[in-house]
Amino acid sequence: MTRTGAAAGYHGYYHEAVCYDSDDDLLAVAVPFLLGGVTAGEPTIVALGERAAGVVRAALPGDVPVTFMSGGAMYARPAGAIRAYRKLLAGHVAAGAPQIRIIGELTAEVFGPAWDSWARYESAINHAYDEFPLWSMCAYDMRTAPVQVREDVLRTHPRTAMPDGRHVPNETYVDPVTFLSDRRPPVPDPLQRAAPRADIAEPTLGDARQAVRDADDGRLDPDDVDDLVVAVSEAVANAYRHGRAPVRLRLWSSADRIVVTVTDGGSGPKDPFAGLLPTGDGLEGGLGLWIAHQSCDHVAMYRDAGGFTIRLAAG
Amino acid sequence: MRRPRKSSRRGRPIGWLLLRGEQCHGVRRMRPAPKAGHECWSYEDQGLFDAYARRCVDQALAAGERVWFVPSQHADVTGLPGGDAVRVIRFAEAYATHEVVDPARQVAAYAAATEDALAAGFTGFRVVADVTPLVRTDEQRDAFARYEYVIGRYMRHHPMSAVCAYNRGELGERAVAELACLHESSHAAGVSFQLHPGATSAEAVLEGELDLSAEDLFATALRRTDLDRADGEVVVDATGLRFIDHRALLALQRYAESQRTTAVLRTPLGAVARLAGLLDLPHVRVEAAR
Numbered sequence: 001m002t003r004t005g006a007a008a009g010y011h012g013y014y015h016e017a018v019c020y021d022s023d024d025d026l027l028a029v030a031v032p033f034l035l036g037g038v039t040a041g042e043p044t045i046v047a048l049g050e051r052a053a054g055v056v057r058a059a060l061p062g063d064v065p066v067t068f069m070s071g072g073a074m075y076a077r078p079a080g081a082i083r084a085y086r087k088l089l090a091g092h093v094a095a096g097a098p099q100i101r102i103i104g105e106l107t108a109e110v111f112g113p114a115w116d117s118w119a120r121y122e123s124a125i126n127h128a129y130d131e132f133p134l135w136s137m138c139a140y141d142m143r144t145a146p147v148q149v150r151e152d153v154l155r156t157h158p159r160t161a162m163p164d165g166r167h168v169p170n171e172t173y174v175d176p177v178t179f180l181s182d183r184r185p186p187v188p189d190p191l192q193r194a195a196p197r198a199d200i201a202e203p204t205l206g207d208a209r210q211a212v213r214d215a216d217d218g219r220l221d222p223d224d225v226d227d228l229v230v231a232v233s234e235a236v237a238n239a240y241r242h243g244r245a246p247v248r249l250r251l252w253s254s255a256d257r258i259v260v261t262v263t264d265g266g267s268g269p270k271d272p273f274a275g276l277l278p279t280g281d282g283l284e285g286g287l288g289l290w291i292a293h294q295s296c297d298h299v300a301m302y303r304d305a306g307g308f309t310i311r312l313a314a315g
Numbered sequence: 316m317r318r319p320r321k322s323s324r325r326g327r328p329i330g331w332l333l334l335r336g337e338q339c340h341g342v343r344r345m346r347p348a349p350k351a352g353h354e355c356w357s358y359e360d361q362g363l364f365d366a367y368a369r370r371c372v373d374q375a376l377a378a379g380e381r382v383w384f385v386p387s388q389h390a391d392v393t394g395l396p397g398g399d400a401v402r403v404i405r406f407a408e409a410y411a412t413h414e415v416v417d418p419a420r421q422v423a424a425y426a427a428a429t430e431d432a433l434a435a436g437f438t439g440f441r442v443v444a445d446v447t448p449l450v451r452t453d454e455q456r457d458a459f460a461r462y463e464y465v466i467g468r469y470m471r472h473h474p475m476s477a478v479c480a481y482n483r484g485e486l487g488e489r490a491v492a493e494l495a496c497l498h499e500s501s502h503a504a505g506v507s508f509q510l511h512p513g514a515t516s517a518e519a520v521l522e523g524e525l526d527l528s529a530e531d532l533f534a535t536a537l538r539r540t541d542l543d544r545a546d547g548e549v550v551v552d553a554t555g556l557r558f559i560d561h562r563a564l565l566a567l568q569r570y571a572e573s574q575r576t577t578a579v580l581r582t583p584l585g586a587v588a589r590l591a592g593l594l595d596l597p598h599v600r601v602e603a604a605r
Contacts, residue, residue: 083593205526206507209558226586233560237527287561287594294593295586 003099004040005033006167007135015126016167017157018103018139019150023055026139028163030056030103033137034066037101043067043092047074047104048139056103075106078121079276079293082128089132102136108144113187114298115149122156123179124276137161155179180272186300189313191252191259198251208236208249212260215253220315224297225258228314231296232260234288235310239264241288243308257315268301268308275301352441352476353467353511355495357504359484365390368443371478375441376400380474381432385444387482399435406448415455418462422469429475439474447482456490460539463497468512496529496536510536513552516543521580522555525563534566544576553582554604564591564599571598 007014020026030046034056037044046053047069060066075081085102092100110118122138129136140153154160154170156179161167198211209229216225232249239247243264252259271279275293279286289310293299298313358364368384375382376396384395385404395401425442432440450456463479470476479498481491488505495504499511508523510533519540525533542549551567553559564587571578580587581604588601 205528206524209524223585223589226584227589229558230560230586230590233526233558237560241527291561291590291593295589 003133003135004042005036005099005101005135006161007099007133010135011133012130013126013132014135015129015157016135016137016159016161017153017170018137018161019142019145019153020139020163021142023052025163026052026055027059029137029161030139031059032165033101033103033161034060035064037099038064038066040099043097043100045069045100045102047102049105049107052105052139052141074104075110075118077294077297078117078124079290079299081121082125082276083294085125086128086132089129089134093132097133099133099135102134103139104136105139105141108141111144111146111149113189115146115152116184116186117299119149119152119156120180120276122153123174123176124273126156126158126176127273128277177272183268183302183308185302185304185309186311189252189259189311191254191257192261194252196250197253198249200249202245202247203236203249205233205236208232208262211249211251212258215251215258217255219256220258224314227295228258228260228312231292231299231312232262234292234295235260235262235312238262238288238292238310242266242269254315257313259311259313261309261311263307263309265307268303275299350499351467351470353463353470353499354478355491355498355501355504356478356480357483357491357495357502358480359482361387361389364445364480368445368478368480369395371441371443372401375439375443375476379438380441380476381435381437381439383428383440383442383444385442385446387445387447387480390445400437414449415458416449416462418458418465421462422466425466425475426469426473429473433474439476441475442477443480444477445480445482447480447485450481450486450490450494456493457539460494460497460536461541463494464510464512464540467497467499468514468516471512471514492532493535496532497539506532508533508556510540512540513550516541517548518550518552520555521551521553521559524556524558526558526560527562530562531566533563534570537566537570542574542576544574548577548579548600549574550579550581552604553580553584553587556582556584556587558584559587559590561590561594564594564596568594568596568599 002008003010018026018029034044045067046056048056053068057068074084089100106118138157154172155174157170158173159167159169197215200207200211209232212225212229212232236249239262244266246265248263250261269289275289278290292310292312296312296314300311302309356364356367372382372384372395382401383404384401388406395403429440450459481494483491491504492506495501496506496508496510499509501509508521508525508529511520513519519542567578578599580599580601582601583604591599591601
């Protein structure tokens with residue numbers, strides 16, 4: 001049982017980008033990739049956006065055993081996607097798969113303010129999936145991808161699959177430890193332009209949770225508010241446990257959104273994968289930031305002159 | 316209506332560690348009381364506690380209950396009503412203060428006292444006690460904490476209630492917190508949660524909020540319960556739980572694993588089920604409660 005295709009003889013995660021300008025270009029890469037997996041008897045999975053999935057489905061023979069997953073459900077949260085994929089991959093390996101092939105896609109919905117967290121996802125998975133015999137292609141529609149997205153795609157994927165069948169190393173690729181160690185401030189959330197609704201110095205964890213509950217006027221999904229309460233509580237606990245004084249919580253809210261920042265005077269976690277992967281068994285910490293990332297759709301962690309900040313948003 | 320009469324048991328040693336330990340569970344509540352009135356009062360100001368104790372005694376008398384009042388060593392408790400209704404017990408008379416409480420024997424002693432009170436025509440039995448001298452050492456505190464938990468269940472089934480007072484200045488905040496969290500409610504004890512018994516030994520009630528501040532206090536509290544397996548599961552009624560973090564869920568998992576059981580956590584908080592799902596806890600099952 002050996003690996004096939006471009007990843008034949010490769011150990012670990014063979015991570016490729018597909019930067020397509022047309023459906024023909026996408027199909028030129030995707031169809032041989034999928035049919036090759038099917039021929040080799042490898043688990044072969046499509047997790048493209050709805051439109052691209054339809055294009056690929058139409059180009060494949062009707063009875064081909066390719067699994068189509070909903071890309072939208074898979075890519076709700078970066079840390080959630082890592083957890084779900086790791087579970088999926090572990091299951092296939094346990095069942096004896098010599099290689100798993102997946103073609104996935106991050107679509108234009110995440111090319112806005114959320115992109116930074118997805119760029120970090122793309123970088124982190126080079127490490128997070130490396131224990132599995134995975135060959136994946138991450139498709140990006142260049143007709144909708146902004147310049148920053150294009151640059152980050154090439155910096156986070158070791159190679160690109162070309163329509164002519166070549167697999168080309170990306171010269172600007174950087175290893176995930178380097179990429180993830182750059183914790184630049186994200187684009188400010190529009191809500192942050194106004195004065196915060198709450199600004200609490202040295203909040204207790206109970207204060208922090210209550211501030212979130214108080215900001216909810218019933219128009220957010222109750223589950224989203226409960227999950228934000230979990231995330232904020234963990235972020236504040238992390239600041240006290242691993243950060244430095246002073247700890248400060250600020251909260252902004254509108255009718256349908258809540259944004260919270262938790263800042264401490266330290267320099268943030270040393271582990272570049274903090275938040276995206278659980279570290280340790282929970283006895284010595286290491287789960288808090290991961291849970292915050294699992295419980296909240298939009299998380300950003302960054303350093304600036306004021307220290308280390310984690311920003312969490314719901315709605 | 317109260318019909319006081321002389322107790323046939325009068326004249327025996329009155330210190331609760333010295334009482335005879337006969338089992339006496341004949342008179343039970345029709346159904347377990349949702350709140351039996353087992354409260355912890357943590358204090359540093361003697362005068363404030365004395366005033367509160369006095370109010371509790373007055374309330375109990377007004378309710379037709381018999382009261383045992385065990386004041387602090389330095390308490391000023393003159394002027395209490397006399398007669399059969401109130402018995403003031405001085406530590407110096409009743410206790411060997413190096414004693415380590417035997418939880419089962421102590422529950423039996425209070426069961427007998429409750430029966431006595433009912434037989435004498437009182438509506439119930441109330442204890443207001445400063446038990447600081449009984450929890451000074453680690454061994455004493457561990458035994459007394461186990462006792463606090465099991466007497467709570469007796470109170471749910473029988474017309475007994477209690478205020479257990481601890482001198483925080485003398486014992487320290489941590490020691491008081493260990494005891495306080497095993498009551499139905501606590502005053503000034505610095506605890507954010509209460510873990511107290513359900514109707515049976517297979518059920519506990521968990522209320523409040525558990526986060527970093529409760530980190531190992533909760534694990535210690537769980538070890539002091541008498542949660543016992545029933546069909547391989549114990550139930551933690553968390554209807555009154557406002558928040559629980561991953562550390563507390565992991566503590567529950569470790570406790571259940573050590574007892575070779577499954578803890579069923581019943582809570583209306585959907586976030587708890589999602590959090591437990593992330594943590595993959597084989598010995599904890601979260602069920603939705605209304």
